[in-house]
Amino acid sequence: MGVPWVPQFHSLGLCPPLPPCRSASDSKLLVLIVEILSRVVAPLPSYETRDKSPPPPETNSLEFMYFYKSLDKEDKLCFLTKLSQDFGVDHKSVSELALKLLDTQLRDLATILLAEDRLRYTLTPRYKQLFSHISRVEGGVKFLVDLRADLNAPLFLPQDLNGALKSLLSEWFSVGLLRLERITWQSPCEILQKISQYEAVHPVRNWTDLKRRVGPYRRCYAFTHAAMPGEPLVVLHVALTEDISDNIQSIVREFATLDSDEDVNKINSAIFYSISSTQAGLQGVELGNVLIKRVVCLLGVQRYSYRY
Template sequence: MRRAGPCVASAQHQLFRHLVLRSSGRPRPSAVAMATAAFPGPTAMEEALSRAVPPLPPYETREKVAAPAGAALEQRGAEFMRYYRALESGRPRAELLSRLARDFGVEHGRVAEVSGKVARLLQQQQQQQQEAAGEKGEHEPGALLQAEDRLRHYLTPRYRGLFQHLGRQEGGLRFLVELRRDLLEALAAREAEGPHVREMNGVLKNMLSEWFSTGFLNLERVTWQSPCEILQKISDSEAVHPVRNWMDMKRRVGSYRRCYYFAHCAIPGEPLVVLHVALTDEISSSIQAIVKEIPPLEVEDLNKITTAIFYSISLTQQGLQGVELGTYLIKRVVKELQVEFPQIKAFSTLSPIPGFTKWFLGLLSSQSKETGRCDPFTDPEYQEISEITGDPAVEILKRLLANNEWVRSERLVRALQQPLMRLCAWYLYGEKHRGYALNPVANFHLQNGAVLWRLNWMADTSPRGITASCGMMVNYRYFLEDTMSNSAAYLGTKQIKASEQVLSLVTQFQQNSKL
């Protein structure tokens, strides 16, 4: 795209300012949308960013912001939010985010200058310490500490100032969550790439982690008497076991069920992360038993409530990915349930195993290409599968797994149970990413201090469950007295705490699978 000439660019600049501001200086509601429609090119975008992003103040005046300047920044922040929301989703927003990360980051020249001064002062201090060795008294490190503080100041990217000002404005926190959602989508689609964009994503995630810490979060319980808007949002955001209809939603907040969510004090009435709990008398091994129809008027019998099953946890705001909300929600809900039901002794999940089928299909493909045979199975298992499917067994099995047709054959389901159980145990226990569990759900609960407790065959026979994990689900059990030590062991030494059932399956995998 050709850049506009200086006269045209100047006209665009003036028209943008005219559209954005009334003569009184107040922003017009549709001004940014009009400016964007008039000039979709880079000029309006550059103007919007230049006006919105505050300059990094000099080190000496970093804590002093004059009132007029603060008011002007607030107005410009509001203009920027309207301008951004007027842009189409996808590439236009990705382009703005790329420019923001690239052009409004750290001032590298100033950083180089100050870091050089830090290095010189450090060298001087070391020389003085050597010369003063054996003499009484201590060297005063004030100059070095001040230089280091100055360096920290100039390592702050300019866009961080924009995020700070937006976070303080009404509606600004919600906007930043939306902006990070767009940023993550742009990174995933490779519409915005490069180290600058990834760095800005990390900065914004850390800022959101501070703003969404537990002190600002309110725990809310959902019942059938909750506002319709809340029930609708809970239903729409359910990512693990989709809600089929209103009667299904009514059951999930009715007898022997609990539903909780976190809301932020600055975004009231907006669920951030949702946890569904089933109150049972045993650790569930099938999701069908939990989501089955329960008479809505059934009165809870406290004698039947000895176990709490966390069967679904969903993040409703994609812009909060990586912000530690789920962990805090589980801890808060455990305390809430202990008060309401002091007789509950067992806390466990019934969790999906996303990615297992994909991993297994990849394993079948790589093994058949490299060796011409299927090493995940023992010879008797492979022979039995071949008798059921015919030859070439591996290719037929891959096709049956890909389209879920294998579950139609009871004989094939029985033949695959033992090998798939031990393969899944290894997938959860032995497959790693940087030393931690490869499966994201496993990694989440193990970080929280849970135990990899039990694998369940045909625990989710829905098409979604068969596609994701060949119908298997897993219980991560929370032994409350051990969660801190388990979490420390996992995070520190990457050691996974697992039950005898899981370890036995892992041993079978190691003995029988030639991988």
């Protein structure tokens, strides 16, 4: 066994040390982690060449993904801690550029704007560029969503990684990039199975129960994303009723017969009785409220006399 690795304080001395890599105390694994990160995390191009530098090879992203998936929970903590500490922001360069920015305050506006832009660019962590490159490979976005789910777990403390990932995911999963889909019994079996699996409010008992929840007088909607095909991100269940019910069990347990047709004259209310977020890695990314608003608008167009 090698000497356990104990992380040092961050370069500015402002943050407490992150926890040591317990299961990675074997020096061979630590050496491998350092070797892989040094190889796959590309250096930040200079400010002058930032738009001219070619992107790193796709194999860098694939190697990072493959290696991370092969680690157990404790080794993932070690891996991400090392990524956060050694491949984040260059604090020395940031301090130098911040001083230069202060020195330019009496200069012309163009000089000030250039100094601000240089500082802004230097504040980009190296690992953030890695995440951007990973998002462009097949399965990369889903990988990053799952990685952030790991970061949300109690053991994981590199919150700078969490914040950077949340910022990127908020951009990638903005409203204009989401697709609103109605789920019906004719939807692909894989989607229906996930709708059943992800239901967090009123668990689905069986296939008959699921069929009723997407059948007559019921609506099921989900947001999906092109980068995660076949994966519902947030799911909303709606009951179309004659009156607003005061008992949730009457909505969940009582259904029309499976082969009945809807009588639009009996539909005066839309009750939103269940909403489930399916991706722990998208916690904090606004999806649920947006889905509700979109469905309200959609139902309002289809049947403008609903009560909600």
